[in-house]
Amino acid sequence: MMKIKILKNKDELNNLAPLEITHLLWGTKSIPRTYFYIGFIPEDGFYVRMVCEEKDPLRTYTEDFDPVYRDSAMEAFFQFIPEQEVYLNFEVNANGALLAAYGPSRVYRSYFSKEDMAMFQCRTEIEEDRWTASIRIPLSVLEHIYGALSFKAGDTISCNFYKISETKDVEHYAAYAPILSSTPSFHLPEYFASAILE
Known part of the structure; x- marks a missing residue:
């Protein structure tokens, strides 16, 4: 089970061990090494x-959505409340353009307001041999979707993390938790990994 550390501040994210995206999907032969860090700050x-x-990542789009x-x-x-169908997706390129939405399925998605998008504090940094994306998911935004929340040690959520490009020249798909579907789609919460706060 994935572990999500409870942090005192966001700088502690730097001390965590990275989690790797290694499951290649739908004919993908390789991806650039991709990994992530996740933590939770109470309240x-x-x-x-x-x-x-990845050197010089494909980055055409510049606007949110x-x-x-x-x-x-x-x-x-x-999926912050695994018993509920609603899940959130955050998709970002190296320009920092963020596509974010929520809903119970791939088709019926609700898009976040400009105010919510600003609260996600999406930032990217491009270096010579890699690029990094950072996102904050505030409880105040989640409570608009799920109602009152009080996460504590021992609570579980479900999630998955992906590397993707649909452009034919560099097309690839990979996930943290495997997706056992013959049809390409990341919008399959039944394949999200369980994660515990500790």
């Missing part, structure tokens, strides 16, 4: 940092 929210060791999955993108999907 604040969840913090995610994803890293892809653009189809960044056609670029080189890293993605994080969460």
